[in-house]
Amino acid sequence: MAGDLLRFTTAGSVDDGKSTLIGRLLLDSKAILEDQMAAIERASRSRGDPYLDLALVTDGLRAEREQGITIDVAYRYFATPRRKFIIADTPGHIQYTRNMVTGASTADLAVILIDARNGVVTQSKRHGFIASLLGIPHIVVAVNKMDLVDYRQEVFEAIAAEYRAFASKLNVPDLTFIPISALRGDNVVTPSPAMPWYDGPTLLHYLEHVHVGAGRNLVDFRFPVQMAIRSHPDFRGYAGQIASGTIMPGEEVLILPSGQMSRVREIVVYGGTLAEAAAGDSVILRLADELDVSRGDMIVRRHNLPLVADRLECTLCWMSEEPLRLGAPYIVQHTTRQVIGQISTLNYRIDVDTLHREPAATLQLNEIGRVLLETARPLCCDPYAVNRATGGFILIDPSTNNTVAAGMIRRAAQNGIVAFQPPRPHSSDVAWEEATISRAAREARNGHAAAVLWLTGLSGSGKSTIARLLERRLFTQGVQTFRLDGDNVRHGLNGDLGFSPADRQENIRRVAEVAKLAFEHGAVVLCTFISPFRRDRDFARSLIPAGRFFEIYVKCDVATCEARDPKGLYARARRGEIPEFTGVSSPYEEPTAPELIADTETRSAEEIVEEILALLRARGILRG
Amino acid sequence: MSDYTRTHLQQLEAEAIYVLREVAAQFERPVLLFSGGKDSILLVHLSRRAFWPARIPFPLLHIDTGHNFPETLAFRDRLVAQMGVQLLVRYVQDSIDRGRVVEERGPTASRNALQTVTLLDALVELRADAAIGGARRDEEKARAKERFFSHRDRFGQWDPKNQRPELWNLYNGRKAPGEHFRVFPLSNWTELDIWQYVQEQGIELPSLYFAHRRDVFSRDGTLLAVSPYLPLLPGEKVENKLVRFRTIGDMTCTGAVESTATTVAEVIAELAAARTTERGTRADDRRSETAMEDRKRQGYF
Numbered sequence A: 001m002a003g004d005l006l007r008f009t010t011a012g013s014v015d016d017g018k019s020t021l022i023g024r025l026l027l028d029s030k031a032i033l034e035d036q037m038a039a040i041e042r043a044s045r046s047r048g049d050p051y052l053d054l055a056l057v058t059d060g061l062r063a064e065r066e067q068g069i070t071i072d073v074a075y076r077y078f079a080t081p082r083r084k085f086i087i088a089d090t091p092g093h094i095q096y097t098r099n100m101v102t103g104a105s106t107a108d109l110a111v112i113l114i115d116a117r118n119g120v121v122t123q124s125k126r127h128g129f130i131a132s133l134l135g136i137p138h139i140v141v142a143v144n145k146m147d148l149v150d151y152r153q154e155v156f157e158a159i160a161a162e163y164r165a166f167a168s169k170l171n172v173p174d175l176t177f178i179p180i181s182a183l184r185g186d187n188v189v190t191p192s193p194a195m196p197w198y199d200g201p202t203l204l205h206y207l208e209h210v211h212v213g214a215g216r217n218l219v220d221f222r223f224p225v226q227m228a229i230r231s232h233p234d235f236r237g238y239a240g241q242i243a244s245g246t247i248m249p250g251e252e253v254l255i256l257p258s259g260q261m262s263r264v265r266e267i268v269v270y271g272g273t274l275a276e277a278a279a280g281d282s283v284i285l286r287l288a289d290e291l292d293v294s295r296g297d298m299i300v301r302r303h304n305l306p307l308v309a310d311r312l313e314c315t316l317c318w319m320s321e322e323p324l325r326l327g328a329p330y331i332v333q334h335t336t337r338q339v340i341g342q343i344s345t346l347n348y349r350i351d352v353d354t355l356h357r358e359p360a361a362t363l364q365l366n367e368i369g370r371v372l373l374e375t376a377r378p379l380c381c382d383p384y385a386v387n388r389a390t391g392g393f394i395l396i397d398p399s400t401n402n403t404v405a406a407g408m409i410r411r412a413a414q415n416g417i418v419a420f421q422p423p424r425p426h427s428s429d430v431a432w433e434e435a436t437i438s439r440a441a442r443e444a445r446n447g448h449a450a451a452v453l454w455l456t457g458l459s460g461s462g463k464s465t466i467a468r469l470l471e472r473r474l475f476t477q478g479v480q481t482f483r484l485d486g487d488n489v490r491h492g493l494n495g496d497l498g499f500s501p502a503d504r505q506e507n508i509r510r511v512a513e514v515a516k517l518a519f520e521h522g523a524v525v526l527c528t529f530i531s532p533f534r535r536d537r538d539f540a541r542s543l544i545p546a547g548r549f550f551e552i553y554v555k556c557d558v559a560t561c562e563a564r565d566p567k568g569l570y571a572r573a574r575r576g577e578i579p580e581f582t583g584v585s586s587p588y589e590e591p592t593a594p595e596l597i598a599d600t601e602t603r604s605a606e607e608i609v610e611e612i613l614a615l616l617r618a619r620g621i622l623r624g
Numbered sequence B: 001m002s003d004y005t006r007t008h009l010q011q012l013e014a015e016a017i018y019v020l021r022e023v024a025a026q027f028e029r030p031v032l033l034f035s036g037g038k039d040s041i042l043l044v045h046l047s048r049r050a051f052w053p054a055r056i057p058f059p060l061l062h063i064d065t066g067h068n069f070p071e072t073l074a075f076r077d078r079l080v081a082q083m084g085v086q087l088l089v090r091y092v093q094d095s096i097d098r099g100r101v102v103e104e105r106g107p108t109a110s111r112n113a114l115q116t117v118t119l120l121d122a123l124v125e126l127r128a129d130a131a132i133g134g135a136r137r138d139e140e141k142a143r144a145k146e147r148f149f150s151h152r153d154r155f156g157q158w159d160p161k162n163q164r165p166e167l168w169n170l171y172n173g174r175k176a177p178g179e180h181f182r183v184f185p186l187s188n189w190t191e192l193d194i195w196q197y198v199q200e201q202g203i204e205l206p207s208l209y210f211a212h213r214r215d216v217f218s219r220d221g222t223l224l225a226v227s228p229y230l231p232l233l234p235g236e237k238v239e240n241k242l243v244r245f246r247t248i249g250d251m252t253c254t255g256a257v258e259s260t261a262t263t264v265a266e267v268i269a270e271l272a273a274a275r276t277t278e279r280g281t282r283a284d285d286r287r288s289e290t291a292m293e294d295r296k297r298q299g300y301f
Helices: A018-028 A034-046 A054-058 A062-067 A096-105 A122-133 A153-167 A203-209 A439-446 A463-476 A501-520 A534-542 A558-564 A569-574 A605-618 B008-026 B038-051 B070-083 B092-097 B115-126 B191-201 B264-273 B283-287 B291-298
Strands: A004-011 A074-079 A083-089 A109-115 A138-144 A174-179 A222-224 A227-231 A235-241 A252-256 A260-269 A272-274 A282-287 A298-301 A307-318 A330-334 A337-350 A368-381 A392-396 A403-412 A451-456 A481-485 A524-528 A549-555 A596-599 B030-033 B060-064 B087-091 B130-132 B149-152 B180-183 B212-219 B222-225 B239-245 B255-258
Touching (some): A004 B008, A018 A083, A018 A109, A083 A203, A096 A122, A096 A403, A109 A122, A122 A138, A138 A203, A174 A203, A227 B008, A235 B008, A282 B008, A337 A392, A368 A403, A451 A463, A481 A501, A501 A524, B008 B038, B008 B191, B030 B038, B030 B115, B038 B070, B087 B092, B092 B115, B191 B264
Parallel strands (some): A109 A138, A138 A174, A481 A524, B030 B060, B030 B130
Antiparallel strands (some): A222 A298, A235 A282, A252 A260, A260 A272, A307 A368, A330 A392, A392 A403, B239 B255
């Protein structure tokens, strides 16, 4: 069968008859088989429905059947001799925007249902807006339940006129209206004898014949590298799926973001090579030169370049119960690349029903806004309107690993374009730079020894308060200090880490290494980290010479910490908003042999600072 | 001017290869769950295509119930040799011997459900962070909402209410230690697509998929093969019929259909006219309306 493939999405509120329409398409194209039909009949009967409930076809999970609603995107399949179809069936109700955006992201066409009795309602507009936002090239408005308005032409015409006026404000390249009755089958698969005034195609006929290439960019060659493939004797190639454009052997290409140049030597597929490959093909490119190319790089034509930018204006659809945190680190997954980024500005929120722009402090679940995205390393991308494959990205919350947002790039922001960077040496080739000035020399000049003071304890136990006070005292005595604070490093150095045990371990590993660097430069390093796990603290200790590491247990009962709760974190943890919160939902392992126990329930911060200073003098770190 | 249109099979193949490469790139220790059925055989062929001329970079993992059709094992061993891929086998019998699971009793006993424990134990043992499976969304209603990258918690469980949204072709494989992913490269294929691809690419399948004479008996409307694992109930009688299997799993729950289709083309013609779905021959799905969903939650394939 030489038929091609159409992916479409269906949108409608619960009473528009969307499920019935899909059931009708599947039934009339014989995609529903006898045993499924029997199951539907059984279920219809057990619910006491007098008629065959076609909606049950699309009703998947138990939770949905129990509540009588659908809660997620479901995919359905049917085929006619002309074409295979994949339906992304997106339900109404809660989480509507999130679901429709998900379903629309891979669709070439959207079917929007409107109940002929109700006409154009707010939701119908919302569906059109989201479809245009996601760059779906074809929209079909199916005006359903025509049987309930006596198949009157003027009802259909009025709805079509109203919707057309609305859609003129959107970017919709192709808009079609079809009057149907899903329940009775009018104009779904077979033309309706009840609507002789309509001479357009039936819905299925339209779906079978619509041109599907419209969403496919065949101009701009973009090849995100998935992985390098090596095989002996000396085969080396780069595997990926061509995101857009076409390519032939011999063409000059550029590797981004490094800016290296080469030529395509061959295009390899299983068992042979190709004379040309195009958007959508999964291939392996071999280059004429031996270059350092790896996952996340993008191969493009020399004279057709994407944006290489680290500041981008985007439209963002928020998909998580946890609202957007401006300035917080998120992982940006774009083509085959993951980089750290943040949303630094929220310009405005878009009311999906009225299309009005409104000021907002954050984005909540199902909200859409215009934002500025900044990334730690540049993205090789195109505006979404030009290239869906290289213009979309997702945001991942590093603390939960959940996908929290879908983004569509509009353009590079001011000063956002990055010049190509020359290739950087691979980190494994970096030689350790011997300090030419020894620690002993620095200590001699400083007049004190270097040391690492590691303050561990629950959130709210008083670590930072003690460290701030202590640092001021040391500073006034002319001591070289260096302070590492748990909250601060998570904004930058460790912005990609969450609070799972593995991430906590990595967090401590990194700061311990930084502490060691500062120590080697002669500083008294003050570290304030909850560092709940003994193993991690022991690791930090292992990096520092004996007698120079001071584990200070800032001790305080969890109830007292919770009563203090200076950052409101305990309250949030109790509400379940912060998973794996030490003392609430994650353990704290008390130090077994700390150099000092600082009990903040019985003593003041000032007293404790005095005690630490005395300890440092006694151990020869500070001069007596 | 070149022709850039692609058939639906070419598009499905390119998508599956993309997903398989994402698995190899995003995970450290993936395994391919091999059942001996046509979908997992196809996955092996697609993996070969995804990484050629390099070798398939992950092992096959077969959870053996001990109740296999002998043809399945012979075919498996030949395929493994042909592809030069590593095969790991873990046995439900070992889980029973170790007391991890208790064997079902009675005439309808099946080891199908027990497989889940053996599978999850094997994933822990191998420290597998991704398990590639051949499941398709068209097979069963609980699968219609499955993701390509399906997140499983520390206990291997699937929570249908807490799945990550999956947009474009951006698959988020990030996870906490101990968690893993099930990955389904064939999500968008239908049974007919599988057979058309088998025909187009000349892929060899086990003889069980084609019409042959076999001793069978009917139970609850399903034709089951006579085997030592499945004692007959009073009143059930053995007949010798011309049958083939549409799915291949454990002998105790895989039903046959009467068929005369001896070639791939005849199977396709038969499917085009078929009036029951593929899993309609699976006794395990019929235990209740939500049998598949319940098993998936527990970590089934």
